[in-house]
Amino acid sequence: MEKGHAHHHTGDFDARLTDCRVPEPVRTYLSRCARFHSSPAPGLLIGAFMVDYALELLDATTEEKLFAVCETPKCLPDAPQVIAHSTTGNGRLKVLPIGRFALTMNKASDNPTADGVRVFVDQDKIKQFPLIDIWFSNSPEFNKHTMGNDLQEQIFSAGRKILSCERVRVPVTFKEQWKPVTCPSCKETVPDYMVVEGKCAACGPMKYYAKI
Numbered sequence: 001m002e003k004g005h006a007h008h009h010t011g012d013f014d015a016r017l018t019d020c021r022v023p024e025p026v027r028t029y030l031s032r033c034a035r036f037h038s039s040p041a042p043g044l045l046i047g048a049f050m051v052d053y054a055l056e057l058l059d060a061t062t063e064e065k066l067f068a069v070c071e072t073p074k075c076l077p078d079a080p081q082v083i084a085h086s087t088t089g090n091g092r093l094k095v096l097p098i099g100r101f102a103l104t105m106n107k108a109s110d111n112p113t114a115d116g117v118r119v120f121v122d123q124d125k126i127k128q129f130p131l132i133d134i135w136f137s138n139s140p141e142f143n144k145h146t147m148g149n150d151l152q153e154q155i156f157s158a159g160r161k162i163l164s165c166e167r168v169r170v171p172v173t174f175k176e177q178w179k180p181v182t183c184p185s186c187k188e189t190v191p192d193y194m195v196v197e198g199k200c201a202a203c204g205p206m207k208y209y210a211k212i
């Protein structure tokens, strides 16, 4: 749990949720997401509404095994992690660096494909909500210090009104069979399908640290 400062903000946030009469279960989702994320970031809040909408379209409960793909790494991925337990760790969340504020969800399937739903922020619908519009378009008119709370309230009252959905079919990825390969460079072991040009990726294109 967060301490001190963060708690104070969480309290304000929960009060605003109550004031705005956000209905359950999305109210609890919003609150849990904000805690997990360590702040009630606007994109995360919209994400909670998106997951709630996707669950309803799939006729799914949060107890079911659900898969999610987020089309942006910003904020959104925490919503399916917290609400639907689709996490990067359990392999049920994929984050694609596309940059669209969209999420696809589907139930588990034994077939090579699964039918799911794609929920996205709709550029036309967002126009009815000026603050969300200027925040979403990264306009210099938006000032997070003076407009942050009002933006939150607009997100709460907009809910799904800024979202659209479509039915989609996605490929099902099965667990890969693998054998261990020892990297000749670092001597650590990686699954064979992750070897890049005879080495582990960290000794190749994914090198991300220098030894000190």
Ligand SMILES: [Zn+2]
Binding pocket: 183, 184, 185, 186, 187, 188, 199, 200, 201, 202, 203
């Ligand atoms: Zn290596």
